Amino acid sequence: MNARWAYIQLQTRIVKKMLADSVRSHEIQRQVMLHKVRLCADSRFGREHGLASIRNTDDFRRQIPITDFEYLRPYMDEVRNGNPGAMFGPSTRLLMFALTSGTTEKPKLIPVTDDFIKSYKRGWKIWGLKTHIDHMDLARKDYVHLAGDWQESQTDAGVWCGSISGLAAEIRPAVVRRPFIVPPQVGKISDWTSRQYMTLRLSLPSRRVGMIVTANPLTLISLANLADQHKETLLKDLRDGTVTMPNQDVDYADSLKSRVRRVSRRRCNELEEVVNRTGRLLPRDFWPELSVVGVWMGGSVGAFIPDVRKLYGDCAFRDHGLSASEGRMTIPMNDESNAGLLDYTSNYFEFIPAAEFGNDNPTILESHELEEGQSYYILLTNSGGLFRYNIHDVVQCAGYEGQTPLLTFLHKGVHCSNMTGEKLTEYQVATAVREAFVDSQRSVETVMLVPVMDSVPRYMLLIESQADQGVERLAEAIDSRLSNLNCEYENRLKTKRLLPILPRTVPSGTWERLRNEKIANRGGTQEQYKHTFLGTSDSVLDQLPAGTLASGR
Structure with missing residues (x-):
């Protein structure tokens, strides 16, 4: 214990520096951006995008468009086939590829380089050290x-x-x-x-x-x-x-x-x-x-945190942080909060206001320009060849530490449904489901709300058959909660442009089967899989055996 505690005390300076430097994160973020650019300047991607000429953020945005994996895939395929020079300079060492399924049907291979793993480990070190500072008993456990x-x-x-x-x-x-x-x-x-x-x-x-x-x-x-x-x-x-x-x-x-x-x-x-x-x-x-459970607390999976508490007892919960195969984005610094400090030393971040996403020329903001209470899409630039990469994560600014925003994860941007102008989001559905189960004095279960286009559209609540007792009341409670969270949804119900939620039960084991099929078809791991409470189309109904939808009311 003495050696471990001495190591922790020695390393806490990293946490103190991270917090102290938060007042100048704007300056540090631009240094990080230029560092990522230099790593890839002498590569095919770098030459084709003029990375060597980039000196500031204006150059960066002019030379590199907003990207997704399909834009980068030709370069990544070359790297995968044995030519790192397609994306990286000669000083970069490729260690592995991180597997992730992502939002397309094709699995993604994210390059993990020596600089990438250094940044990744640094973020985890700060998370762990701050947790130990707040829970000193961990040094002997x-x-x-x-x-x-x-x-x-x-x-x-x-x-x-x-x-x-x-x-x-x-x-x-x-x-x-x-x-x-x-x-x-x-x-x-x-x-x-x-x-x-x-x-x-x-x-x-x-x-x-x-x-x-x-x-x-x-x-x-x-x-x-x-x-x-x-x-x-x-x-x-x-x-x-x-x-x-x-x-x-x-x-x-x-x-x-x-x-x-x-x-x-x-x-x-x-x-x-x-x-x-x-x-x-x-x-x-x-x-x-x-003493501590470190786990995701935000987004759709946050609905299951009350059940985790029942199983693991009276201990502190520290959010795992917004992280993915593409890199770490936030470092939570306090218990019982899914707001995390932007990891401004590891990757470079830009943000698009959620209301402007999809516009031809959206506003692009740096991290110090966010407004508290507003929601944004993240553009990520890392050391693994992702530049201005739309990771499809929607976050909300919960405040600031110095110049550095505290961000909470809301949902993946692709998980949104808008049949009649209700603009329903995954975050809203997950919140409504969690509150409806609590109101019903039931543990949160895995369910999915699926949009169904008909003469008058509605959402169908899919729930496994062993939980069909009281499913009608549950559907009504979710409708009520969604109306409180989303005024457009409430309006569509009142004006009968949307019908109330229709509950339907599916066979026991349905969600496990669909999860395993998705992992088998699209890659990724069980740990990466996050069940979505909101389907964006009724295509999921085609994946159910014929005749399995039982009437809920």
């Missing part, structure tokens, strides 16, 4: 981090493709690595359920887990439910020093096998006492010293 596999596949040129979290976990410094009791090799277990089982098998021996970190709250719910579902098997494995995978065909690395040992009788007895006393095996009981 263990951590559970659910990382992915950075070596899922290889390109024809031999470059690894996978999850950037796995690479970052493998290259942690030794002093940082020690408290993480689930090794990165667990992320290489291909079967998701077996991976989670191994996570539990290796972390349950410790009652001193102080922090668990993963992006998606649904992952935490799944982990807790798996522990309870397999409690007898887990307790037997702990006593016998064995591993009984849910999928017996799954193999795992020898380095993991060497970590599997019998657990002390005292700890086994403690866990058995938990099951005898509560009838369940849940994190709130088997990790009694848990």
Whole structure:
């Protein structure tokens, strides 16, 4: 503990500098932009876009259009096929590609370079250090981090493709690595359920887990439910020093096998006492010293945070931050808030007011020009060859630290429905669903609101069949909440240009099947998958077996 605490104290200067320099983030952002430009100036992309001539933001915007992945794909395809010079200068080293599904049907491979991973690790270091400053007890506790596999596949040129979290976990410094009791090799277990089982098998021996970190709250719910579902098997494995995978065909690395040992009788007895006393095996009981849960708290998945709290107990929640395979965008600095400080030292950011998105000549703002309470689309420039890249994230400015905005994630920009001028957003639907379930004194469940064009349009509420009790009242509550959140929606209901929400039940397991199909078809990982509460078309209905839509009212 002494070495770890000494390291934390030594490194806190980074956090202090980040906060102190927030008063001049405008200047730093322009330096970051010029640095990204120089990295790629001597490349095919750089020559074709005149990067060597860029000296300021006016040059930057004149030389480079707003881009998406399809614009960049020809260059990225060359990089994937073994020619890094299509996008990067000779001093840049390509480490891997991050896999992500994105908004098109074609999977995306995001280049991860040496400069990219440096920025990525710096953002995580600041997040972790600030969390430790606020929770000093973490310096004597263990951590559970659910990382992915950075070596899922290889390109024809031999470059690894996978999850950037796995690479970052493998290259942690030794002093940082020690408290993480689930090794990165667990992320290489291909079967998701077996991976989670191994996570539990290796972390349950410790009652001193102080922090668990993963992006998606649904992952935490799944982990807790798996522990309870397999409690007898887990307790037997702990006593016998064995591993009984849910999928017996799954193999795992020898380095993991060497970590599997019998657990002390005292700890086994403690866990058995938990099951005898509560009838369940849940994190709130088997990790009694848990201080912090690090997880996404905003956007659509924020609706599941109340259920995570029930499973993990009375501990602080620290937002994971707005981050993606393309890079980190915000660093939350406080508990219980999904507002994060713009990561102004790692990437360069521009913003388009949400109301102007899609215009031929929208207003382009730098970070210091945002207005509190207003919503914006992010344009990202990183060290992985993404320039002025529309990442389709919509954020809201929640205030400022110095010149640096605090941003909350609202929703992906593609998740918007507008049949009659109601301009319904994913954020509004997720909020209405969460509040309607709370009003009904029910745990939030996975549902989807789907637009249905008819002589008079309406939205259809799809909910799995085991939850059909009270579904009509739930649909009415969602309608009411949406009317409070969106005056245009309220107006369309009152003027009968929209009919009230129509509830329909779908078979149990529908959402899991659709999730697995999407991941198989479009790439990405279980952790990256975020269920959308709002469908943008009724095409999802075509993916349901014929005759499965049961009447809800």
